[in-house]
Amino acid sequence: DAKTTQPTSMDCAEGRAANLPCNHSTISGNEYVYWYRQIHSQGPQYIIHGLKNNETNEMASLIITEDRKSSTLILPHATLRDTAVYYCIVLGASSGSRLTFGEGTQLTVNP
Amino acid sequence: GAVVSQHPSRVICKSGTSVKIECRSLDFQATTMFWYRQFPKKSLMLMATSNEGSKATYEQGVEKDKFLINHASLTLSTLTVTSAHPEDSSFYICSARAGGLAGNTIYFGEGSWLTVV
Numbered sequence: 001d002a003k004t005t006q007p008t009s010m011d012c013a014e015g016r017a018a019n020l021p022c023n024h025s026t027i028s029g030n031e032y033v034y035w036y037r038q039i040h041s042q043g044p045q046y047i048i049h050g051l052k053n054n055e056t057n058e059m060a061s062l063i064i065t066e067d068r069k070s071s072t073l074i075l076p077h078a079t080l081r082d083t084a085v086y087y088c089i090v091l092g093a094s095s096g097s098r099l100t101f102g103e104g105t106q107l108t109v110n111p
Numbered sequence: 112g113a114v115v116s117q118h119p120s121r122v123i124c125k126s127g128t129s130v131k132i133e134c135r136s137l138d139f140q141a142t143t144m145f146w147y148r149q150f151p152k153k154s155l156m157l158m159a160t161s162n163e164g165s166k167a168t169y170e171q172g173v174e175k176d177k178f179l180i181n182h183a184s185l186t187l188s189t190l191t192v193t194s195a196h197p198e199d200s201s202f203y204i205c206s207a208r209a210g211g212l213a214g215n216t217i218y219f220g221e222g223s224w225l226t227v228v
Contacts (some may be wrong), residue, residue, distance in 0.1 A: 043220050099145070099157075
């Protein structure tokens, strides 16, 4: 699976949009981009995933560039409870469901 | 939505004893589940792939005789830490995909904290 690069940490003001970038320049055509987050002492929480098109659900939006080499997770109105480590993971069919976690981005939402 | 549940959420055991952690898919069948461990302030590390009806596949460096995995049904996988040692104290997490296709969602359990004293 393609490797991903994320900033180590980011800060965001409560109520503002949080935009978390992820670089996956070696992504293959059949590989999906998954986003998870982990709040301290809990299992990872699924946020969203996509292949080519932008996706939106009740939690977030996923914007994937046309060349698919990068993506951005958008939390439209960040709250204090969104403070967590956010993981961007690329997963292809050949890996089954074996998600490989990098270090992720520590997002801190400030009051 | 699909849910993966783990039990117990926290367990304390004595050195030398064995402890079992269960991972259940609550509203879907999972032929494959995955076990991870996580040390404080570190990322998740994949330990093994649990295959229903067959042997588990272990990642390099993970002792299969120490971390016994059983996947006896399509909704249950268990991880048994044998002859537990204080260094085995960690956060153990399982995951499963809801459906067999590459684009299906992969869910994680709530995690199980193991403390070996």
